[in-house]
């Protein structure tokens with residue numbers, strides 16, 4: 001179907017084991033509250049990166065931030081951030097939220113994002129009418145923002161989603177020193193946000209009985225399950241990379257269960273993908289049950305939305 005939400009380009013950067021080790025060391029030092037030493041290690045990794053690359057830019061920002069942290073409170077290392085906000089008393093959480101969301105707001109108004117998003121909406125509006133078109137584009141935006149927010153909350157750099165009319169969207173980010181498990185969870189954050197969007201459409205349909213909301217709930221849920229097929233560079237494909245043999249078998253059982261319970265063919269595709277991943281030679285050394293629970297929980301939640309949404313004809 002048109003608009004298959006391929007989310008293929010979580011551009012993992014090619015980097016050496018050495019860079020990985022350095023960033024791990026630097027992060028450990030930061031966690032231990034030793035910004036001076038962490039800054040030194042980050043600076044060392046800079047010499048190995050092309051100066052105009054995204055990673056280099058990110059590391060330079062990191063170094064600058066650590067410098068600032070040191071300069072501001074030389075004796076107060078390890079104190080909580082935003083000490084200034086405490087003076088605001090009950091308003092402090094709002095002030096901190098504003099300080100943190102400034103970057104997000106600025107990012108939202110980036111031109112490339114705006115331009116690509118509006119041409120994306122325009123195509124769906126032409127194809128499906130304005131209400132369904134805008135709704136579908138917004139629900140895909142919400143899916144992408146799920147990835148974006150999860151990347152940001154881990155302190156990793158990311159760019160706002162880019163939309164490819166008729167194809168889907170992606171978030172560009174920097175996977176320097178990120179584990180398979182973290183990549184898996186960042187990948188699942190998109191379908192999680194997508195499920196919230198689809199479930200909200202279903203609730204609105206429950207109140208308004210406007211067919212367009214049922215159509216949006218169903219389309220949104222199908223697109224997000226589609227992204228959970230554990231193959232290629234789909235969200236599910238990246239999440240499954242963190243799963244071992246036993247977890248992949250459990251994923252297969254869950255997908256088959258969802259298929260038998262709902263008779264939605266899309267779950268059969270998830271099961272087929274899981275069978276394929278039983279035989280690929282990319283299993284990690286470590287088990288990752290939390291990713292499996294997250295994954296299966298999403299399939300179940302999306303299955304419930306599909307099950308509860310009536311199939312309507314000509315739902316505009």
Ligand SMILES: [Zn+2]
Pocket residue numbers: 007143144147187190191227235
């Ligand atoms: Zn995605």
